[in-house]
């Protein structure tokens with residue numbers, strides 16, 4: 001029996017997004033439907049939530065692009081549907097501070113929320129092409145992680161969260177991107193890689209490409225160093241926006 005299991009929860013669905021935003025410059029023009037995913041890790045009497053999902057449809061339409069979020073996809077409801085109350089969550093991890101990964105941090109104010117220090121620093125003053133992803137001050141908005149700021153634990157580098165679960169830095173998609181490495185799952189050492197690998201294809205690669213970076217990134221040299229680190233660390237990768245994640249209910 002494995003120590004940990006990981007349950008993906010669909011908390012929204014982007015409609016018709018540009019696929020090459022996820023797989024760097026590959027097949028431009030191709031559109032896809034992409035789920036937005038929260039991952040719940042269960043084991044050792046702990047419940048750990050990885051990311052807190054996006055806004056509702058109206059906000060997304062006004063500030064981003066088309067998003068479908070049924071009642072059952074609302075983060076609080078998605079948790080209740082599997083018998084979990086937001087107050088049951090022991091720890092929250094934000095893989096990074098893009099709006100679709102931290103919008104509902106305020107629902108989990110009782111938990112500590114673990115974020116990389118570098119990510120918080122960048123989110124305050126990102127480069128212009130990234131303003132919208134952070135809903136940053138430069139656009140006249142208040143970034144959505146700010147209201148639950150008091151709950152945030154700033155992490156500086158790799159760190160064990162509980163025995164068997166480690167936060168690992170994965171710079172590339174953003175400067176302070178982190179993944180959650182879970183030892184001893186049904187797939188061995190599983191890395192919840194979030195948008196470092198938006199699709200399974202980012203990790204599996206294609207043709208001459210062993211791995212494929214996201215089309216949205218801060219720097220390719222560190223991205224490839226991250227891929228080397230992942231090669232050393234994990235047996236299996238769970239992506240940030242791949243519809244095929246939901247072919248299984250539990251990992």
Ligand SMILES: [Zn+2]
Pocket residue numbers: 096098173195
């Ligand atoms: Zn992202």
